[in-house]
Amino acid sequence: MTRVGRRLTPAEGEEILARATSGDSITAIGLRYGVTRQAIRGLLRRNGVPPRRAGTLTDAQRSEVVRRFLGGASLSQLAADFGVTAPSVRGLVIRRGIEIRSVSQGLRHDAFDSFEPDNCYWIGFLFADGCVSYRPGHIPQISVGLAERDRDHLVALRNYLGCDNSISRTSPTHGSCQFSVRSHRLADRLVELGRYKQAIDERLVVSRDFWRGVIDGDGSLGIYRRPAPSTRSFAQFRVVSRRHVMDAFVAFLEREGITGLSVRPHRSIFTVGTTCGPAERIAALLYAGAATVLARKAETAARMIARQRGGA
Known part of the structure; x- marks a missing residue:
């Protein structure tokens, strides 16, 4: 339930601006941070960030998206082909009662347990550009969005984590892309190390x-x-x-x-x-x-x- 009147912290405001720029919808952002759509719109307006305008699918296109997804097409590929965002495709598939395929095969849930150079680097990168999200009834999500020109860096992060999750083209207009994984252990570890605390390990x-x-x-x-x-x-x-x-x-x-x-x-x-x-x-x-x-x-x-x- 949206909590009316809750004040966003400065750090939350920065994260919301980053998510909006990466292509997340106002509705999704509001639900994630527990504030109203009007509050999100006001924040974006004050910072000169336009709301995301996603394309609209016809009934025939929706049916084609579902058919192709059942045939093995990825969310990111369908989003690119139909000129919408990957979250839009995901929402459509879920509303049709179709289970989203798990694509986190091989994910290294212990990737941040030690302090080798590569581990420290990616922890630092996610401290800066990543977002750790907790929602009741869901596995915690770690997500990061970059400009399309830096897509290879998200590929490097995906390779480091050992999974094959898709890298979504979140905003065809702004040329951005996003990568995310779900893991209790990875999310809890980033928080434990100081991602949102007042002290870093x-x-x-x-x-x-x-x-x-x-x-x-x-x-x-x-x-x-x-x-x-x-x-x-x-x-x-x-x-x-x-x-x-x-x-x-x-x-x-x-x-x-x-x-x-x-x-x-x-x-x-x-x-x-x-x-x-x-x-x-x-x-x-x-x-x-x-x-x-x-x-x-x-x-x-x-x-x-x-x-x-x-x-x-």
């Missing part, structure tokens, strides 16, 4: 792989030209998250000899940023020799590292 705080995952999710790296008439350029680093995450990141940098950074408010969240030499040192600390990375950020980090080493 210290074994993650000291891991450069964890922080690289956070940066790949919610950070930015860049090299920019200075205003004319200068012909020189400068490196820039920035990351946003909740206050306790940013405090832990600054503490990690200080232990690694990168000092002088502060946590600053940024709308409803917080940010840490710097330029020039410190930005290049952070890139080298997190990305030099790293195996698991978001490709486009790794490319920028490599250029920043080259500058630090005198190769610019």
